[in-house]
Amino acid sequence: MPASPERRRPVGLLLVAVPVLLVLWLVIWPIISAVITTIWLRTPEGTQFSLETYRFFFSDGYSLSNLSVTLWTTGVCAILLLVICLPIALYLRFSDSKVAAYVQGLAIFPMFVPSIILSFALIRVLGPNGTVDLLLNAISLPKIRSPYLTPWGPVIGLVWDNIPLTVLILLSGLGNVSNQSIEAARDVGAGRFALLWHIILPRITNSILVAISFAVLGIFSAFTLPYILGPAAPEMMGPFMQRTFRDLYDPTSAITQAVVTFGFCIVFGLFYVRSVAKNRTP
Amino acid sequence: MATLVHRRVDWTGIILAVVLTLAIVFPLLVVGTWAFTNVWRYPSVIPQEFGLRFWGQTLGRADVWTSITMSLTLATTVTLISAAICLPAAFAFARLEFPGRDLLFFSFLAGHAFPKFGLLVAIAGIFLQLNLIGTFWGVVLIQLVGTLLFMIWIPVAAFQSVDRRMEEAARDVGAGPFRVFWSITLPQAGPTIAAAILLSFVGTFYETEGAWLIGAPQVRTLPVLMISFINNQPVIQFGAVLSVLLWVPSFIALLFARRVVNSGSFARGFGG
Numbered sequence: 001m002p003a004s005p006e007r008r009r010p011v012g013l014l015l016v017a018v019p020v021l022l023v024l025w026l027v028i029w030p031i032i033s034a035v036i037t038t039i040w041l042r043t044p045e046g047t048q049f050s051l052e053t054y055r056f057f058f059s060d061g062y063s064l065s066n067l068s069v070t071l072w073t074t075g076v077c078a079i080l081l082l083v084i085c086l087p088i089a090l091y092l093r094f095s096d097s098k099v100a101a102y103v104q105g106l107a108i109f110p111m112f113v114p115s116i117i118l119s120f121a122l123i124r125v126l127g128p129n130g131t132v133d134l135l136l137n138a139i140s141l142p143k144i145r146s147p148y149l150t151p152w153g154p155v156i157g158l159v160w161d162n163i164p165l166t167v168l169i170l171l172s173g174l175g176n177v178s179n180q181s182i183e184a185a186r187d188v189g190a191g192r193f194a195l196l197w198h199i200i201l202p203r204i205t206n207s208i209l210v211a212i213s214f215a216v217l218g219i220f221s222a223f224t225l226p227y228i229l230g231p232a233a234p235e236m237m238g239p240f241m242q243r244t245f246r247d248l249y250d251p252t253s254a255i256t257q258a259v260v261t262f263g264f265c266i267v268f269g270l271f272y273v274r275s276v277a278k279n280r281t282p
Numbered sequence: 283m284a285t286l287v288h289r290r291v292d293w294t295g296i297i298l299a300v301v302l303t304l305a306i307v308f309p310l311l312v313v314g315t316w317a318f319t320n321v322w323r324y325p326s327v328i329p330q331e332f333g334l335r336f337w338g339q340t341l342g343r344a345d346v347w348t349s350i351t352m353s354l355t356l357a358t359t360v361t362l363i364s365a366a367i368c369l370p371a372a373f374a375f376a377r378l379e380f381p382g383r384d385l386l387f388f389s390f391l392a393g394h395a396f397p398k399f400g401l402l403v404a405i406a407g408i409f410l411q412l413n414l415i416g417t418f419w420g421v422v423l424i425q426l427v428g429t430l431l432f433m434i435w436i437p438v439a440a441f442q443s444v445d446r447r448m449e450e451a452a453r454d455v456g457a458g459p460f461r462v463f464w465s466i467t468l469p470q471a472g473p474t475i476a477a478a479i480l481l482s483f484v485g486t487f488y489e490t491e492g493a494w495l496i497g498a499p500q501v502r503t504l505p506v507l508m509i510s511f512i513n514n515q516p517v518i519q520f521g522a523v524l525s526v527l528l529w530v531p532s533f534i535a536l537l538f539a540r541r542v543v544n545s546g547s548f549a550r551g552f553g554g
Binding site: 010011012013015016018019020022023024026027028029030031033034037087088091095097099100102103106107108109110112113114115116117118119120121122123124125129130131133134135137138160163217218220221222223224227228237238241242245246251254255257258259261262265269270272273276277280 | 292294295296298299302303305306307308309310312313316324325326327367368370371373374375378379380381382383386388389390391392393394395396397398399400401403404405406407408410423424426427430434435488490491494495498505508509512513518521522525528529532533535536540
């Protein structure tokens with residue numbers, strides 16, 4: 001737009017002011033405030049510095065088992081996502097057959113299915129007397145031990161839910177692997193495994209780390225799928241925080257749990273932000 | 283192109299297609315079947331009676347209509363506010379020079395650098411002091427945060443991809459700034475911006491965590507109602523019919539936004 005340099009400055013700042021203030025008020029400030037309210041506790045004598053809420057969290061068996069089931073779920077999901085999505089992304093990058101378009105459509109499809117519908121669908125398929133049980137019964141096999149309401153329930157749901165973005169991020173990274181480098185390696189006799197290990201993986205390490213970071217940030221405090229598909233106890237941090245905040249009406253403990261999740265995810269968060277920032281400039 | 287896959291029959295593709303169809307399409311087909319089933323008792327593999335009986339019953343429920351209205355009102359409000367404040371900002375980030383531009387642009391990533399539900403609980407702590415818990419505007423604010431990144435980053439990319447030479451040519455023949463924006467910039471950036479607005483509407487429509495944490499039980503959206511159907515409703519068909527109804531906006535998004543999602547710029551927005 002034609003505008004003199006003197007006019008540009010206030011106009012640009014003015015146009016971005018409202019969303020930036022919203023981010024400050026509803027993202028940055030709540031995080032700072034969460035840390036402050038959990039270490040400056042209100043007592044009858046006034047506010048004073050105390051790590052009591054954290055001491056309680058890290059000495060309470062129930063909180064710790066919730067944290068460990070969350071760590072377990074996040075780790076298992078991250079590994080499964082990589083094992084499932086890397087072959088899909090590799091196939092999509094190096095195939096131009098008609099089937100590839102169908103596979104890509106399917107891999108992206110979960111993005112258009114809300115978690116709540118997915119939860120209901122998985123209960124109807126994998127739950128007691130669900131479709132899998134019906135089919136097994138039809139061929140005279142015993143029922144499955146349903147993953148619904150066990151720690152595997154959220155794992156299945158969260159992996160399903162995270163397939164599209166993991167595939168897209170890996171695929172975007174694979175775009176940096178040139179066909180010439182593959183051809184050159186093949187010409188000197190590299191097999192499929194050597195190609196993957198020496199040519200492809202080193203070039204997409206960053207994308208793999210970004211995909212994992214994104215998945216970890218989403219899964220660590222996931223709520224809907226663990227709340228509906230997971231066991232009542234121990235529960236993942238998402239349902240745990242929700243119950244502490246709403247049912248037990250204990251905001252300070254819930255916010256302490258939130259700060260603990262921030263602490264566990266900070267490395268992934270910083271890495272993710274750095275990578276995204278590196279790829280984009282306004 | 284086919285450097286790794288050389289076979290005439292694409293077995294890898296066929297195996298992947300079959301496995302993904304089973305894992306991704308099959309569960310949804312089961313829900314779709316339940317929605318059009320009057321009677322389906324164990325151990326019959328297919329329903330004993332197909333029909334639309336439960337559509338009438340589900341749509342006859344007052345709580346379903348209240349939550350449909352609430353979800354549509356919320357999603358429309360959030361999308362309109364989001365568009366009103368984010369699109370001018372996106373234009374500024376794409377085209378204008380001002381101090382701190384890069385830092386402010388990347389500040390929108392802050393919301394994605396923390397585990398989402400943890401952040402929601404931290405926000406809820408503040409809303410508690412401001413008496414925003416259980417209010418419509420409390421839910422609007424929390425959902426607005428979720429749309430900020432999308433509604434700024436995707437339109438910025440759209441504004442940047444507009445052909446600047448065409449704008450200059452229009453100016454050379456005497457078009458004013460608004461005429462250039464209306465006739466040259468908007469038609470080129472428009473489809474991507476429309477996709478961003480659609481994704482923002484759909485994302486808000488399905489937002490469950492914030493609506494549940496901040497709004498329930500006073501503000502009950504369709505996904506929140508669905509949670510109570512799953513937990514407390516013995517009639518399976520109610521949940522199935524609600525799932526099919528609930529999927530309509532997503533289906534529309536699927537039709538219109540798939541191209542944007544498939545494009546490389548979308549994945550790059552997530553750091554790919």
